[in-house]
Amino acid sequence: GNSVTQMEGPVTLSEEAFLTINCTYTATGYPSLFWYVQYPGEGLQLLLKATKADDKGSNKGFEATYRKETTSFHLEKGSVQVSDSAVYFCALGGNNRLAFGKGNQVVVIP
Amino acid sequence: DTAVSQTPKYLVTQMGNDKSIKCEQNLGHDTMYWYKQDSKKFLKIMFSYNNKELIINETVPNRFSPKSPDKAHLNLHINSLELGDSAVYFCASSLASGQGNTIYFGEGSWLTVV
Numbered sequence A: 001g002n003s004v005t006q007m008e009g010p011v012t013l014s015e016e017a018f019l020t021i022n023c024t025y026t027a028t029g030y031p032s033l034f035w036y037v038q039y040p041g042e043g044l045q046l047l048l049k050a051t052k053a054d055d056k057g058s059n060k061g062f063e064a065t066y067r068k069e070t071t072s073f074h075l076e077k078g079s080v081q082v083s084d085s086a087v088y089f090c091a092l093g094g095n096n097r098l099a100f101g102k103g104n105q106v107v108v109i110p
Numbered sequence B: 001d002t003a004v005s006q007t008p009k010y011l012v013t014q015m016g017n018d019k020s021i022k023c024e025q026n027l028g029h030d031t032m033y034w035y036k037q038d039s040k041k042f043l044k045i046m047f048s049y050n051n052k053e054l055i056i057n058e059t060v061p062n063r064f065s066p067k068s069p070d071k072a073h074l075n076l077h078i079n080s081l082e083l084g085d086s087a088v089y090f091c092a093s094s095l096a097s098g099q100g101n102t103i104y105f106g107e108g109s110w111l112t113v114v
Helices: none
Strands: A003-006 A011-014 A020-021 A021-025 A033-036 A044-051 A056-058 A062-065 A074-075 A084-094 A096-100 A104-109 B003-008 B010-013 B019-025 B033-036 B043-050 B054-056 B062-071 B071-076 B087-094 B107-111
Touching: A003 A084, A003 A096, A011 A020, A020 A104, A020 B107, A021 A033, A021 A084, A033 A062, A044 A062, A096 B043, B003 B087, B019 B033, B019 B087, B019 B107, B033 B071, B043 B062, B043 B071, B071 B087
Parallel strands: A011 A104, B010 B107
Antiparallel strands: A003 A021, A020 A074, A033 A044, A033 A084, A044 A056, A056 A062, A062 A074, A084 A096, A084 A104, B003 B019, B019 B071, B033 B043, B033 B087, B043 B054, B062 B071, B087 B107
């Protein structure tokens, strides 16, 4: 079945550092891929999406490229801020639902 | 002007009680969902309705019963609450149920069973 794997463990980094969160997927067909963000005490917000291979989703300085050859959709941001501290979820659309990865807690230290 | 709203946001209740969480969306979407987020932040779908018709019913105890009176509302009723039901429950909606459709989430309902 469809599944998403995110890198293990929280990510702690300093303000203005480069952020990468890895996401790989397993799916039949050509799913859409999403990154959602959850700020403390809040619901999930769509950060960006890509619907086909080689598409790049971008929003608020974050980017992710849909790589069919490596079945990946890694999230990157060139210079993080304290306000980017949150949990980030990679998700795959298919079978009338989203399948989520386990999420990565990102903590940005001033 | 909240797109997907759910109530209550916080709910503390005793084991054995019955409780409901209400959800409404004003986006004109056809499809609504309930997701459960456990203490490790893992998100799993519970139910999905498309135009008031149940299309997804994951392996969820039958103590959980969704009800969709119209396509803008999807309520979740839970009978005989257990400690393990403590979680955050998210309502969500999308324009349709296809894989490319963005799913919009409510702010969550934090359920604590004591």
